[in-house]
Amino acid sequence: MIVHNHDSSLFALTMTDLYLTKPDTIMASPFYPAMPTPSSLLSAYATLSTSIILFRTIFDQFFPPQLRRYLIEAIRLYWKPKSAKLTLIFEEKDGMTGNHVFDAAEAYLCTMINPDVDRLRITKNVKEKHIKIKFAESEELLDSFNGISLTWKYVRQKPQQRHGGGGDDDLFHGGKRSSGSSFTPETKYIELKFDKKYKDVIINVYLPSVIDKFQELENQKKVVKIHNLQSYDGGPGGYKESVNLDHPSTFDTLAMDPKMKKAIIDDLDLFLMRRDFYKKVGKAWKRGYLLYGPPGTGKSSLIAAMANYLKFDIYDLQLTNVRSDSSLKQMILRTSNRSILVIEDIDCSIQLPDRKGIPPSIFSDVKSVSDPQFSLSGLLNFIDGLWSCCGDERIIIFTTNHKERLDPALLRPGRMDMHILMSYLTFDGFKTLAANYLNIHNHHPSFSEIEELINCIKVTPAEVAEELMKSNDVEAMLEGLVKFLIRKKMGNDETKEGINGGYDEVHEATQAKVVSLI
Numbered sequence: 001m002i003v004h005n006h007d008s009s010l011f012a013l014t015m016t017d018l019y020l021t022k023p024d025t026i027m028a029s030p031f032y033p034a035m036p037t038p039s040s041l042l043s044a045y046a047t048l049s050t051s052i053i054l055f056r057t058i059f060d061q062f063f064p065p066q067l068r069r070y071l072i073e074a075i076r077l078y079w080k081p082k083s084a085k086l087t088l089i090f091e092e093k094d095g096m097t098g099n100h101v102f103d104a105a106e107a108y109l110c111t112m113i114n115p116d117v118d119r120l121r122i123t124k125n126v127k128e129k130h131i132k133i134k135f136a137e138s139e140e141l142l143d144s145f146n147g148i149s150l151t152w153k154y155v156r157q158k159p160q161q162r163h164g165g166g167g168d169d170d171l172f173h174g175g176k177r178s179s180g181s182s183f184t185p186e187t188k189y190i191e192l193k194f195d196k197k198y199k200d201v202i203i204n205v206y207l208p209s210v211i212d213k214f215q216e217l218e219n220q221k222k223v224v225k226i227h228n229l230q231s232y233d234g235g236p237g238g239y240k241e242s243v244n245l246d247h248p249s250t251f252d253t254l255a256m257d258p259k260m261k262k263a264i265i266d267d268l269d270l271f272l273m274r275r276d277f278y279k280k281v282g283k284a285w286k287r288g289y290l291l292y293g294p295p296g297t298g299k300s301s302l303i304a305a306m307a308n309y310l311k312f313d314i315y316d317l318q319l320t321n322v323r324s325d326s327s328l329k330q331m332i333l334r335t336s337n338r339s340i341l342v343i344e345d346i347d348c349s350i351q352l353p354d355r356k357g358i359p360p361s362i363f364s365d366v367k368s369v370s371d372p373q374f375s376l377s378g379l380l381n382f383i384d385g386l387w388s389c390c391g392d393e394r395i396i397i398f399t400t401n402h403k404e405r406l407d408p409a410l411l412r413p414g415r416m417d418m419h420i421l422m423s424y425l426t427f428d429g430f431k432t433l434a435a436n437y438l439n440i441h442n443h444h445p446s447f448s449e450i451e452e453l454i455n456c457i458k459v460t461p462a463e464v465a466e467e468l469m470k471s472n473d474v475e476a477m478l479e480g481l482v483k484f485l486i487r488k489k490m491g492n493d494e495t496k497e498g499i500n501g502g503y504d505e506v507h508e509a510t511q512a513k514v515v516s517l518i
C-alpha cells in the first residue's frame, strides 16, 4: 500500500505493518487519518437508519399528505440539477378546446415514422376509408433542423387518483373507491426536447414550419363541399344545405387553351401566397372572377376544378332566393373562410334595379325580384364593402352567357379581377378531351382532319365530350366525331373569329387584374 503524507513524499506500507500496528497507534499517527473500525461503522449505520425512520415517521405523522407532497415537490424543484436542454410541452387540450400545435405535432410525427420505430398506434373509425398509423406513447423520435438535434416524445398519462381530504386511507378499500377520492382524466401531450440556446429558432421558425406542413396535409385530406345558400328568410331547419362535391373536374381534365389555364392557376397560387400583401395594401383578401361564354364551354367545370385545386368549399348563391340587401348580408355571413362563392348566370337569375333604382331595360325578359329592397348597389356592396370585413381567402365567381348585358359597375377592375372567356373548343382543348375520354395521349391519324374542322366551326367542349362517350370503340368514336363536325360545318357557315377574339379578351382581363392589384 502507498500512502501520501503532507509533504508529498511516498511511504511504502505493507499489510504486515498494518497488522502489527495497534489501532491506537494508527489513530495517533501523524501520517494517515484515523481509520474507523468495523464496529464503529456498523453503529454509525444503525444510528443513521434509526434517525431516518424516526424522521420519516414524524414527517408522516405530523404533516398532512398535501403538505408532504408539496414539501417533496419543493425539495425536488430546488435540488433539480440544471439542464442544458429545454423541453416544450404540447398538451392535447387548451382549456376546453383542442390545441392546434398538438394536432400539428401529432400529424408531423406521423410523417416522420421510420423503420427504427419499435411501436406504432393503429386507429380507424367506421367512417374512415384507411387505417391511420400514429406514433406510439413513450417512443422517441429524433429530428434535425438546420443542424439542431431535436427529440420528440409522445406521452400519455393514465388517469390518476386525486386524493380527498382524508389521507391515504381514503383511497381504495377492497377494490372499492371511497367517497373522498376522484380521478384526473387521461392526459396526452407531446414533448419536444432540444438545446436551450436554440429556443428562439425552434419556436419562431421550426414550429411554424411544422404547423404549415400540418395545414398542407389537412388541405390534401379535405373533402370539398358544395353548400346551397338559402335565403335568410327561408324555410325551417337552417339556411344552407351541403353535400360533398364529387365533381371530378380538375385543371388536368379541363379542355382549355393551355396558356389560359396556366394564367388561371398562377393567379390562384399568387392569391393564396399574398396574405401579407393584401394586409399591407389594405385590401380584403378576396379575388373575383367573371366566367363568361356560350353554354357548354366549361364554366361550371372550371369552378369545380378551382375548388378541387384550392380545396375550398363552394357556396352556391341563388340570387332568386334573395329578398333584400340585408337578407343577402345574412347569407354571406354564413359562409366560411377559404371558400368560393358562386353566382351562376348572373345576367338572367334576377332583374337587378341599378343603383338609382331603375331596372335596366335589357332585363325586361327576366324574372323580377318581388322585394325592391334588393339592389345592384346591395350586390356591389357585398362584393366590396361587407365582403371586405367578413373573412379571408374568399373567391367570388360570377358566370354569364352574356357579358355585354352586365352593368359596367360589376365589371370594374377590383370587383371582378379576372375576366375569363370560356370559348368554343380549340384543337388544344380537343387533345385534352381525347386524352381523358379516349386515352390517346399522342397523335392519331384522324387528328389533322379534326383540327381542320375544329378551327373553322363553333363547337363546344360539351358537344364533343358527348360524341366521345357514345361507344367503347375508339376508332368508331373518332369516325363519328368527324362526321358530327362535318355535319355541323354544313349547317354552320359562321367562321370562328370569336375564338381569337376570346384570347384578346383574356389578355384584356389580365390587364384588369394587374390594375386591381396596384
Ligand SMILES: Nc1ncnc2c1ncn2[C@@H]1O[C@H](COP(=O)(O)OP(=O)(O)OP(=O)(O)O)[C@@H](O)[C@H]1O
Pocket (backbone or CB within 6 Å): 253, 254, 255, 256, 294, 295, 296, 297, 298, 299, 300, 301, 302, 401, 422, 461, 462, 463, 465
Ligand atoms: N372545357 C371543358 N373541358 C372539359 N369538359 C367540358 C368542358 N366544357 C364542357 N365540358 C363537358 O360538358 C359538360 C357541361 O359543361 P359545363 O356545365 O361546365 O358548361 P357551362 O359552360 O357551365 O354550361 P352552362 O353555361 O350551360 O352552365 C361538363 O360536365 C363536361 O363534361
